[in-house]
Amino acid sequence: MNAWRPKGWPVQHEIFSLPIDELPHRILRDDGPRLAWFAHLEPAVARIGEAKGWSHDVRDSVTLTLEGVVATHEAGTPSYSASRVAPLADGNKRNVTRTIELLAELGRLDDDRADPLDQWLERNLACLPTGIRTDVADWMRSEERQLPPPPQSRTHLEELPVAGTADPAALVDRTRNTP
Structure with a gap:
């Protein structure tokens, strides 16, 4: 929804930068560079999501999370640190795991986790x-x-003679675990 304003209306430029935890997770409508950068990255959500079999709901949540990532970084940021993407998980309908996967596919992830x-x-x-x-x-x-080797079995049934066909003393010797 666009608010009406006269064509020559002056736009207030950013006076100071907010800390990362106080930035809105949405791109403001007058923020042209971030909107352009988001428009550049957004088609990748559909392309990669389709290739990976993501549902429409997952793709929508990744798009919303990606908007938050772009909103909290400078426009045109070459790579995004995973530790700064992770706090966006606090919002409803956000999918940080898939967004990090998307950024990794695009080669734009600095995985510092x-x-x-x-x-x-x-x-x-x-x-x-x-x-x-x-x-x-x-x-x-x-x-x-490596795990320690498994203990040797004390009985080797495949080597035992049939009962009554061998010397009983030999049978006892064969069943002992002697080195």
């Missing part, structure tokens, strides 16, 4: 003593971590 493994380790190892916590965290982060 914490590693989920590090978050999990911090949360679950907090109750352990410092030395153990450090050792476990280092082992979990290592590329060469």
Whole structure:
């Protein structure tokens, strides 16, 4: 809905910048550069959403979230940090996960989020003593971590002779787990 105003009406330019947490998550109607940038990015939602099989509701929520991303950044921003996109999830009908996926597809995402493994380790190892916590965290982060080999079975049924056909003492020896 456009409000009526005379053609020569002066437009008040931005006097100061609001902090990121106080910016509106909508592009203001007189913000030409951001509107143009949003119009440039918006077709990608339909194109990539169609290719990934997103429903119309998901595409609409991604479009709304993308508008919030563009509204809270400078027009023409070459890349968007994931940590600044994530706070937009507080609004209704927003899909931050798919929007981050879209920005990654477009090559416009600076993924500066914490590693989920590090978050999990911090949360679950907090109750352990410092030395153990450090050792476990280092082992979990290592590329060469391996689980211990499974224990050897004590009985090898496929190697056992049929009952009554072998010496009972040999049967007992074969079932023992000897090195």
